[in-house]
Amino acid sequence: MQKSKGFSSMREAFGRMISELGDEHKDLMVLTADVGNSTKAVYFKEKFPNRYFNVGISEQHLIDFAAGLAATGKLPVVAGFAMFLMRAWEQIRNTVCRMNLNVKIVATHSGYSDYNDGSSHQSLEDIALMRVLPRMKVVVPADSWEVRRSLPVILREPGPIYYRIGRDYSPPITESFKYDFKIGEATVLKDGSDLVLIGAGVVLWDAIKAAEKLEQMNISTAVIDMTTIKPIDEKVIETYARKTGRIVTIEEHNVIGGLGSAVSEVVVKKYPVPIRMVGASDFGRSARSQRELLDYYKINDKSLMNASLELLRLKS
Amino acid sequence: MSLYNNDIHLGSSLSTVEILTTIVLKFKRDGSSEDKDWLILSKGHAAPALYAVLAEKNLIPTNELWKIQDINSILQGHPEIFIPGVDMSTGSLGQGLSFGVGVAEGLKMSRSNGRVYIIMGDGEQDEGQVWEAATHAASMKLNNLISIVDANGYQLDDATEEIKPKHYLPEVWRAIGWNVVHCDGHDIISISYALENGINSRKPTVIFAKTIRGKGLPLIENSKKQKVNNGDAEE
Numbered sequence: 001m002q003k004s005k006g007f008s009s010m011r012e013a014f015g016r017m018i019s020e021l022g023d024e025h026k027d028l029m030v031l032t033a034d035v036g037n038s039t040k041a042v043y044f045k046e047k048f049p050n051r052y053f054n055v056g057i058s059e060q061h062l063i064d065f066a067a068g069l070a071a072t073g074k075l076p077v078v079a080g081f082a083m084f085l086m087r088a089w090e091q092i093r094n095t096v097c098r099m100n101l102n103v104k105i106v107a108t109h110s111g112y113s114d115y116n117d118g119s120s121h122q123s124l125e126d127i128a129l130m131r132v133l134p135r136m137k138v139v140v141p142a143d144s145w146e147v148r149r150s151l152p153v154i155l156r157e158p159g160p161i162y163y164r165i166g167r168d169y170s171p172p173i174t175e176s177f178k179y180d181f182k183i184g185e186a187t188v189l190k191d192g193s194d195l196v197l198i199g200a201g202v203v204l205w206d207a208i209k210a211a212e213k214l215e216q217m218n219i220s221t222a223v224i225d226m227t228t229i230k231p232i233d234e235k236v237i238e239t240y241a242r243k244t245g246r247i248v249t250i251e252e253h254n255v256i257g258g259l260g261s262a263v264s265e266v267v268v269k270k271y272p273v274p275i276r277m278v279g280a281s282d283f284g285r286s287a288r289s290q291r292e293l294l295d296y297y298k299i300n301d302k303s304l305m306n307a308s309l310e311l312l313r314l315k316s
Numbered sequence: 317m318s319l320y321n322n323d324i325h326l327g328s329s330l331s332t333v334e335i336l337t338t339i340v341l342k343f344k345r346d347g348s349s350e351d352k353d354w355l356i357l358s359k360g361h362a363a364p365a366l367y368a369v370l371a372e373k374n375l376i377p378t379n380e381l382w383k384i385q386d387i388n389s390i391l392q393g394h395p396e397i398f399i400p401g402v403d404m405s406t407g408s409l410g411q412g413l414s415f416g417v418g419v420a421e422g423l424k425m426s427r428s429n430g431r432v433y434i435i436m437g438d439g440e441q442d443e444g445q446v447w448e449a450a451t452h453a454a455s456m457k458l459n460n461l462i463s464i465v466d467a468n469g470y471q472l473d474d475a476t477e478e479i480k481p482k483h484y485l486p487e488v489w490r491a492i493g494w495n496v497v498h499c500d501g502h503d504i505i506s507i508s509y510a511l512e513n514g515i516n517s518r519k520p521t522v523i524f525a526k527t528i529r530g531k532g533l534p535l536i537e538n539s540k541k542q543k544v545n546n547g548d549a550e551e
Contacts, residue, residue: 053421058448061414065452068418071404072426076418091445094408095415099397 006172013144015040041079082107082123111252112293113166119283128257171205186233192222210304255279276307329365331468331527358412359437360394375401410443439471454493462514468529501525
């Protein structure tokens with residue numbers, strides 16, 4: 001875990017925030033499948049023991065149990081490892097989404113954030129799996145600040161939401177920004193006219209670093225925080241496709257079906273421009289830190305620079 | 317319905333029709349939304365039987381029944397909540413009990429007197445999720461939960477005992493902590509006694525209802541046969 005200034009833990013932010021929100025939402029229930037400590041959902045238990053359920057190691061049951069609670073008007077928040085919640089994809093599809101139930105799925109340990117446990121625990125496919133489901137919304141906060149900003153909004157939004165967070169690596173990305181989070185609305189972290197970098201999650205840290213270096217080369221680079229991957233902010237994508245003519249996406253997820261794909265789907269429809277995608281293309285492995293894995297798999301500022309320069313060469 | 321549409325699961329609808337009739341017409345309380353009882357047809361392929369019973373209750377127009385699975389009909393091949401009287405969209409086996417556990421707990425937390433009835437198949441007991449839910453329900457002592465296993469002895473490919481034996485299941489449910497009751501699934505009085513037993517139990521109840529697949533249609537009775545051909549229309 002990084003101890004540097006501004007770095008924080010995303011699951012910690014979730015655990016603290018959800019416990020705070022329990023006062024306001026009397027119907028809020030927090031559910032987990034034996035990962036209350038790992039997801040920090042257990043903070044809610046300390047405050048509201050009667051509204052906290054550990055169903056045992058049974059993710060499929062967890063999702064349908066949440067669906068049943070939601071059907072009676074409760075507001076269930078399911079907390080689990082992103083990877084193992086995917087085990088209940090069919091339950092999410094056939095019960096939660098088909099019935100359009102008010103179930104909030106908080107998926108922790110996404111991407112490479114469970115760096116030490118290796119590929120079995122790392123989730124690089126979940127955005128694709130959730131994005132394809134009718135009625136499901138997909139939200140990926142950039143950092144702990146965005147968790148605090150967005151979680152209250154998520155709880156007020158009706159219907160199923162997949163909320164994807166990491167574990168303990170959360171570099172400061174949105175800390176100094178002042179904006180209200182709205183579902184379906186991206187945040188322009190930095191304006192620019194030659195190129196736009198679009199990212200979601202902790203890798204936006206790399207996007208900001210890459211943008212700074214590109215600026216030093218006199219390349220005016222915009223950075224967009226695409227917190228909501230579905231419904232995606234088509235307007236901001238079209239605006240920046242027109243304005244810059246070049247897009248590079250970055251995600252801690254497989255490039256197939258993730259953020260890059262979602263952006264491309266909009267671009268081909270609204271205003272076709274060249275796109276490059278930085279992301280994963282295989283399973284992960286164990287390492288000593290999440291940062292180490294992001295660099296190992298080249299999901300970092302260097303790759304963004306290379307992809308950006310390639311696009312600039314293409315057009316000039 | 318089968319005469320109009322040969323694609324329905326006729327055999328497993330006929331094994332469960334008395335169970336559905338007894339619950340829907342005799343036990344299920346509709347009342348206000350807070351105190352109403354819930355009925356979950358976890359073996360969603362018996363939808364034709366459910367629709368027929370809902371029509372008896374005037375929740376679905378009788379002439380809609382003949383349109384089952386028609387592209388313009390509200391009646392889907394498996395239950396959907398947009399159909400009046402349907403409490404859960406089902407069709408994928410093994411999910412009804414988990415959902416029912418959630419509803420039962422939600423009702424208890426709201427201090428509602430509502431009960432949850434869940435109808436499963438015996439073949440459905442193969443699904444691992446049934447056991448995730450059964451163990452959780454027992455640990456929460458949800459006595460407002462009554463599951464009925466329609467034990468018609470068949471699953472899709474063959475007799476249940478041929479695919480994977482089921483005879484020991486009542487003992488497993490009992491060991492987990494459920495109140496286990498047996499009944500004749502075609503005898504409304506026997507079903508009623510079993511349901512009364514469940515209502516008065518302090519534990520969640522599972523009723524093993526012995527049934528005959530395709531009951532009432534000798535051409536498919538007690539077999540895995542699903543269809544009655546048009547030439548057999550007299551049946």
